[in-house]
Amino acid sequence: MKSCLIVDDSRVIRKVARQIFDTLGFSCEEAEDGKVAHAACLKKMPDVILLDWNMPVMNGIEFLRALRREPGGQTPVVVFCTTENDLNHIQEALTSGANEYIMKPFDADIVRSKLSQLGVIEA
Amino acid sequence: MKPEDFDLFSVLVKQRSGLVLTRDKAYLLESRLTPVARKWNLKTLDDLAQSVRAKRDETMLRDITEAMTTNESFFFRDQKPFDQFRQVLLPQLLKSRAAKRQIRIWSAAASSGQEAYSLAIILNEEAAKLQGWKVDIFGTDLSAEMVERAKSGIYSQFEVQRGLPVTFLVKYFQQVGTDRWQVKDNIRQMVQFREGNLLTDFGPIGTFDIVYCRNVLIYFDQPTKTRVLEAISKVLTPDGTLFLGGAETVLGVTEKFKPLENERGLYVLTGRTGATAPVPPAPFQAATV
Numbered sequence: 407m408k409s410c411l412i413v414d415d416s417r418v419i420r421k422v423a424r425q426i427f428d429t430l431g432f433s434c435e436e437a438e439d440g441k442v443a444h445a446a447c448l449k450k451m452p453d454v455i456l457l458d459w460n461m462p463v464m465n466g467i468e469f470l471r472a473l474r475r476e477p478g479g480q481t482p483v484v485v486f487c488t489t490e491n492d493l494n495h496i497q498e499a500l501t502s503g504a505n506e507y508i509m510k511p512f513d514a515d516i517v518r519s520k521l522s523q524l525g526v527i528e529a
Numbered sequence: 530m531k532p533e534d535f536d537l538f539s540v541l542v543k544q545r546s547g548l549v550l551t552r553d554k555a556y557l558l559e560s561r562l563t564p565v566a567r568k569w570n571l572k573t574l575d576d577l578a579q580s581v582r583a584k585r586d587e588t589m590l591r592d593i594t595e596a597m598t599t600n601e602s603f604f605f606r607d608q609k610p611f612d613q614f615r616q617v618l619l620p621q622l623l624k625s626r627a628a629k630r631q632i633r634i635w636s637a638a639a640s641s642g643q644e645a646y647s648l649a650i651i652l653n654e655e656a657a658k659l660q661g662w663k664v665d666i667f668g669t670d671l672s673a674e675m676v677e678r679a680k681s682g683i684y685s686q687f688e689v690q691r692g693l694p695v696t697f698l699v700k701y702f703q704q705v706g707t708d709r710w711q712v713k714d715n716i717r718q719m720v721q722f723r724e725g726n727l728l729t730d731f732g733p734i735g736t737f738d739i740v741y742c743r744n745v746l747i748y749f750d751q752p753t754k755t756r757v758l759e760a761i762s763k764v765l766t767p768d769g770t771l772f773l774g775g776a777e778t779v780l781g782v783t784e785k786f787k788p789l790e791n792e793r794g795l796y797v798l799t800g801r802t803g804a805t806a807p808v809p810p811a812p813f814q815a816a817t818v
Contacts, residue, residue: 491686493703500699520695522608
């Protein structure tokens with residue numbers, strides 16, 4: 407079973423995302439900020455990380471840069487999932503090592519289509 | 530809705546678009562036609578039906594047909610038909626059309642244009658191999674509104690996230706306002722859109738090497754399917770390829786086409802021999818043009 411770490415400071419968003427990933431057959435962990443997510447990754451690297459941008463303590467982009475520097479930190483497929491929807495943010499995310507980018511609001515179709523393009527799930 | 534009103538609308542839509550509406554689609558009719566009634570300042574679908582009977586106003590009939598036939602579309606819908614284009618058909622065409630250096634593609638139910646633009650994006654990704662080639666992508670749709678949308682190349686944030694990898698969004702779109710995205714000019718220039726009805730004469734549109742006609746036949750009854758496929762067979766080059774949707778086939782519908790071996794969803798003209806087109810020897814190619 408593939409694993410997914412859902413990183414978002416909103417409990418509601420985590421719940422919605424978790425339902426989507428559950429349906430797609432993932433085992434899910436949750437983190438409410440980048441620091442908690444980082445600690446979770448050091449314990450065990452997930453296959454996929456769904457990552458919010460704006461969070462207290464450590465934000466998404468700081469977490470991503472830190473993750474990519476860790477041993478094994480290149481492996482997880484990182485999908486940003488944020489209300490930031492301008493070109494500059496998208497480009498910053500991609501150059502910092504994100505694999506995909508979802509602009510909120512999102513739905514199950516969008517998540518599925520992104521994951522299947524990334525080859526994480528079957529089309 | 531009264532049964533006679535349902536029949537009135539469904540016959541009208543069938544005649545003009547080929548779309549078959551069965552009784553279980555009454556809810557769809559109601560949800561799609563209520564805004565049309567409102568646009569014409571009519572309170573109910575009853576009133577709309579009465580107005581259709583009394584006046585047969587061309588614009589109103591058109592509004593009704595368009596409301597019933599607009600479908601959602603995605604970029605790179607189903608992915609596979611675009612992989613097949615890039616990996617199987619394009620390399621073949623680069624050889625078989627090496628002398629003519631022209632490729633023509635028809636997106637036959639273009640809707641809001643995503644299929645045509647997806648093909649344009651692929652061709653742009655392969656631009657190095659197509660230096661000096663003329664590639665025409667032609668998109669038609671029954672709906673004037675859809676054709677306008679397709680031409681504008683403007684999509685909502687939702688639409689650009691379904692099927693479109695973010696790297697392509699960054700490369701081929703520009704943001705318009707806060708949550709709309711427009712296909713960049715260099716890609717829009719590769720595609721031409723115009724109104725076209727698959728049930729009527731296609732007019733002087735020429736011949737095509739590839740026709741995409743996906744998820745359209747499913748809405749037609751058997752005789753209409755046959756008619757449309759036979760009309761398409763006449764505008765396809767002898768070694769051309771037809772793409773149909775996953776739930777569609779030519780088997781039992783027409784003798785003009787046969788499935789292409791090992792390539793699901795692809796069909797070729799029956800007269801054609803072998804699984805792939807005969808490839809003439811490529812002439813010596815200059816480095817660049």
